[in-house]
Amino acid sequence: FQSKPDSRRHFLHIPGPSNVPDRVLRAMDNPTMDHRGPDFGAMGKQLLAKVRKVFQTEGPVVIYPASGTGAWEAALVNTLSPGDRVLMCETGWFAHLWNEMAERLSIQADFIKTDWRRGADVEQIAERLAADKGHAIKAVCVVHNETSTGCTSRIDEVRKAIDDAGHPALLLVDTISSLGSMDYRHDEWGVDVTVSGSQKGLMLPPGLSFNAISAKAIKASETAKLTRSFWDWKPMLAANATGYFPYTPATNMLYALDTALDMLLEEGLQNVFARHDQVAEATRRCVRHWGFETQCQDPRHFSSVLTAVRLPEGHSANALRATILEKFNMSLGNGLGQLNDKVFRIGHLGDISELQLVGALAGVEMGLRAAGIPHKAGGVQVAMEYLGGNA
Numbered sequence: 118f119q120s121k122p123d124s125r126r127h128f129l130h131i132p133g134p135s136n137v138p139d140r141v142l143r144a145m146d147n148p149t150m151d152h153r154g155p156d157f158g159a160m161g162k163q164l165l166a167k168v169r170k171v172f173q174t175e176g177p178v179v180i181y182p183a184s185g186t187g188a189w190e191a192a193l194v195n196t197l198s199p200g201d202r203v204l205m206c207e208t209g210w211f212a213h214l215w216n217e218m219a220e221r222l223s224i225q226a227d228f229i230k231t232d233w234r235r236g237a238d239v240e241q242i243a244e245r246l247a248a249d250k251g252h253a254i255k256a257v258c259v260v261h262n263e264t265s266t267g268c269t270s271r272i273d274e275v276r277k278a279i280d281d282a283g284h285p286a287l288l289l290v291d292t293i294s295s296l297g298s299m300d301y302r303h304d305e306w307g308v309d310v311t312v313s314g315s316q317k318g319l320m321l322p323p324g325l326s327f328n329a330i331s332a333k334a335i336k337a338s339e340t341a342k343l344t345r346s347f348w349d350w351k352p353m354l355a356a357n358a359t360g361y362f363p364y365t366p367a368t369n370m371l372y373a374l375d376t377a378l379d380m381l382l383e384e385g386l387q388n389v390f391a392r393h394d395q396v397a398e399a400t401r402r403c404v405r406h407w408g409f410e411t412q413c414q415d416p417r418h419f420s421s422v423l424t425a426v427r428l429p430e431g432h433s434a435n436a437l438r439a440t441i442l443e444k445f446n447m448s449l450g451n452g453l454g455q456l457n458d459k460v461f462r463i464g465h466l467g468d469i470s471e472l473q474l475v476g477a478l479a480g481v482e483m484g485l486r487a488a489g490i491p492h493k494a495g496g497v498q499v500a501m502e503y504l505g506g507n508a
């Protein structure tokens with residue numbers, strides 16, 4: 118597929134899929150090997166050990182040739198039974214979709230609402246768990262980085278709320294857009310299933326997704342009764358023990374994953390997170406200077422992966438994005454669900470540098486002017502001052 122002829126480099130600034138580094142693209146461009154042959158097992162074993170580091174876990178991580186939605190389903194069907202109750206937290210569009218999926222799978226989800234301007238409401242989670250004396254709630258499901266709003270949930274605080282209530286519910290967390298860009302600790306935060314995907318912080322194309330699994334989740338899977346076949350952890354974990362997969366893996370995507378993990382680990386995860394924190398802060402300062410609000414209102418929940426920007430009443434975020442695409446060949450994220458046309462989202466995740474961010478912000482500022490949206494010029498300058506250490 119060839120997009121409209123345009124020899125300018127496309128600026129991909131949606132909050133995932135993110136830009137794939139050349140080194141990762143080159144890794145994919147190797148001959149596909151025999152996935153039952155001896156070389157594969159050695160590679161698989163090494164890769165399955167390495168991938169744990171990015172989840173900050175010592176436990177198993179299974180890899181599916183699927184988008185993130187598949188790994189959502191895997192987390193639910195491996196741990197729950199028909200009619201089970203779960204707590205879901207409506208942080209935005211993706212939490213809404215996960216909740217809908219749970220209902221379609223005949224799970225009874227209690228949906229804790231938010232105004233889509235902050236992360237999960239930990240106090241309400243604590244109250245619901247404290248009220249559940251009979252321990253009917255089997256799992257608490259939270260989206261770590263809500264990609265539709267740019268709000269992050271405090272998983273450490275959710276864990277504490279579950280512990281303080283003395284409640285045995287499993288903790289299932291979606292890190293599809295945060296893993297590899299924001300600090301995330303599967304073991305330390307006592308998460309039972311971490312769901313993730315390849316196309317965001319991991320700097321890979323779409324196509325792989327993950328479940329990191331605690332010992333408690335594996336135990337739950339032994340009695341969970343939801344129907345599962347492709348998603349079943351059991352044959353996957355059995356084959357993974359020797360570095361293989363129960364069916365044909367996405368071999369070239371695994372080469373890419375191996376290289377992307379090397380890149381993240383060579384830079385050092387803490388440095389990767391700090392780089393994202395910095396570009397996110399620069400973006401917010403720029404947005405504030407323009408005179409706009411970020412969708413996320415709580416500074417403790419600001420995302421380092423993306424910034425969702427609210428336009429003033431009467432201005433169309435979709436028209437602005439179309440102008441920017443047309444004039445400057447840059448893609449920005451659209452508003453999802455109730456935020457359609459009200460916000461645009463600037464992705465600053467994965468393979469992102471200071472200069473790339475300044476370029477993206479310049480594209481937005483020029484677009485605001487071209488689209489006739491009132492704003493205070495000079496936001497990019499503010500971002501540069503901050504990134505240059507002069508703020």
Ligand code: PLP
Pocket residue numbers: 133184185186187211260262263264291292293294314
């Ligand atoms: N959860 C979050 C937080 C996401 O950002 C996305 C995709 O953007 C999904 C789930 C769905 O993943 P996928 O589109 O890879 O199926």
